[in-house]
């Protein structure tokens with residue numbers, strides 16, 4: 001018997017909606033970073049742009065950009 005039970009829970013729980021907007025350009029946000037207790041939202045473009053700097057200071061990093069690839 002070949003019981004291969006894959007239990008990969010690497011899927012991100014999506015919680016950003018169309019109401020969440022990028023702090024830089026106002027596009028729909030797909031990345032949320034928590035910095036100094038406040039949450040910053042970014043679209044995929046700006047999330048990538050600021051990722052390096054943000055990750056250094058952010059206490060949490062939430063990335064839903066995978067949704068973009070799925071949604072097409």
Ligand SMILES: [Zn+2]
Pocket residue numbers: 022023024025026027042043044045046047
């Ligand atoms: Zn943006």
